[in-house]
């Protein structure tokens with residue numbers, strides 16, 4: 001990565017619009033794209049496949065070391081493989097979603113994945129990275145830092161629609177459960193980093209949010 005390589009950090013809670021916004025911004029600016037949540041999900045998928053109990057932090061830390069991830073950073077076709085398997089679909093399933101916050105709370109897993117994320121950023125042509133701790137931990141020197149928020153009801157409705165319908169209140173309860181674990185954990189809790197610009201997406205269209213971030217990147 002050259003000194004002037006652009007890094008755009010996008011953080012925020014579940015369903016605030018990070019993935020869709022970050023992909024759109026990367027496509028508009030001709031940058032790579034990295035979904036760090038997909039990495040935590042892919043490790044969780046591999047641990048569940050191996051029969052690891054995700055509440056056993058020592059077992060999670062040991063087993064996570066064995067997981068090999070391969071990530072494709074093209075924003076128009078992001079890919080993720082775990083131990084050779086294409087896991088793009090399975091990592092969005094309910095079992096992974098229920099277990100991922102516990103895995104992401106284990107400090108050794110975070111150290112391992114943060115190191116992999118920094119290597120991907122360093123090898124990029126410029127990149128939009130989204131997650132929970134990008135501006136605070138993974139890339140504190142990012143030129144553009146955005147913290148996306150949206151009302152819990154809006155986030156739950158969007159996520160329910162994305163999953164093809166269902167019970168919005170159950171989705172909302174799940175989002176709030178994960179927000180609470182992600183925000184209260186000791187290791188890199190979800191929070192707005194110093195210097196990150198808050199963008200409330202509740203009343204904005206996806207295109208509006210992308211426009212705002214592209215503008216911030218061009219003004220930097």
Ligand SMILES: Nc1ncnc2c1ncn2[C@@H]1O[C@H](COP(=O)(O)OP(=O)(O)O)[C@@H](O)[C@H]1O
Pocket residue numbers: 012013014015016017018019020021158159161162201204205206207209
């Ligand atoms: N500003 C927006 N307005 C309406 N829907 C949105 C907006 N941003 C994202 N969405 C939709 O909300 C859902 C969740 O967005 P996503 O990008 O996956 O959020 P996150 O990565 O923060 O969990 C997706 O179906 C996406 O298309």
Ligand SMILES: Nc1ccn([C@H]2C[C@H](O)[C@@H](COP(=O)(O)OP(=O)(O)O)O2)c(=O)n1
Pocket residue numbers: 013014015016036037038040041100101104105130131132133134178182
């Ligand atoms: N940089 C990151 C990214 C995700 N996580 C955790 C927090 C979430 O519960 C899981 C999954 O993240 P993901 O962004 O895929 O979750 P949502 O799509 O927003 O529901 O991983 C994290 O701790 N740090």
